[in-house]
Amino acid sequence: MRPTSQPSSPPPGTRAARAAVTSAAALAVLAVTTTAASAGPTAETADAVRYVALGDSFSSGPGVPEQTDALCGRSSANYPTLVARALGATSFTDVTCAGATTSHLTGPQETVPPQLDALRPDTTLVTLGIGGNDLDLPGVITRCVLLGYVAPYGSPCKQSYTLFGTDEIGSRINATAPRIEAVLKEIHARSPQARVLLVGYPVLFPDDGTACRETVALAQGDFPWLRDKEKHLNTMLAQRAAAHGARYVDAYGPSIGHDVCKPAGVRWIEPEDTAEAVGFHPNAAGHRGTADAILASLTR
Structure with missing residues (x-):
């Protein structure tokens, strides 16, 4: 998603598998911990994993040190990099990009090529984290913060999105579902050997x-x-993952207790732009948590 900060005035927008894993690789993954995610490649998986990472800013890691691509807000400590390192991937292509929607998987994102162009017939692992920008989640949070300044009690933001008995955000989520389906089908078509993980x-x-x-x-x-x-x-x-040949990776459950309200050192989501990450996005600890969830998923 596009980076979104808590404003003191209206904030500007910010840019910022079916894997061929052998039994030995599975044992290696079982041994991976957060510490192992920052260690070097494992020999067991070095000849097996050809990994492509797709997604938006929750995958690319804007503001997380060290940034390797300013245009897409891509970090050397994002969860795709941690997963690739832990698996000792033979090849690793990270095309995650802040601001990406499902349309940027098959079409360009300004000067950035379509993300699905990174897929190959011999790709064995794909992670995909997408959908939040399709329903403009950053814009929703921005509106809610602004309304919260004016009306601190009740639920003015909910009211603004549910006028006349409608559920505008629910409708946006439902409208995003067929786009996710189309993307998953295209991933399978381009990389039929790949294990595909849809990351929440x-x-x-x-x-x-x-x-x-x-x-x-x-x-x-x-x-x-x-x-x-x-x-x-x-x-x-x-x-959508269950219906279209992908495995869903639950990043929500493992992160409970590490929300934006928690103090520094406990939270995995930053409440505003900090030296750890851009506002309302995962910091390095959050990316480690998602990487651990992905690695655990590969053993099931």
Whole structure:
């Protein structure tokens, strides 16, 4: 997703497998921990994994040190890099890019080529993290923060998106579902040997619905509403993965307790632009958490 910061005034927008894993590789993955994710390649997988990473800013890692591609906000510590390193991938192509939507997988994103062009017939592992920008989740959060400044109680943002009994965000999520399906079909067509992992979004706001207005200026009632909308998005992604030959990787469950309301050193999501990541995006610890979830998925 496009980087989104908590503003003091209206914030500007920011740019920023079916894998051929042998039994020995599976044992190597079982041994991987967060520490191992930062270690060197394993010999067991070095001749097996040809990995392509696709996705938006929750995959690319804008603001996470060290940045390797300013245009796409790509980090050397993002979860694709950690997964590739842990598996000792023979080849690794990371084309994740901040601001990407499903349309940027098959078409260009300004000067950035279509992400699916990175796929090859012999690709064995694909991770895909996409969907948030299709429903403009950064814009939703921005609106909610602005409304929270004006009306700190109740749920003004929810009300603004549910006028006249509609559910605008729910409709956007439902409209994104066939786009996810089309992308998954195209990945399978281009890389028929690949194990495809569709990666969900980590927890943003407290899973228990509590508010932290001292950290994020949302109205109290909009904290649980935004939590529910993210869960709806992740549920849709899980359903599309199950229906179209991909494995869904739950990044939400393992990240509970590391939401934006937690203090530095505990949180995996930054509440504003910091030296760790851009606002409302995973920091290095968040990427390690998602990498661990992916590696665990490869052993099942």
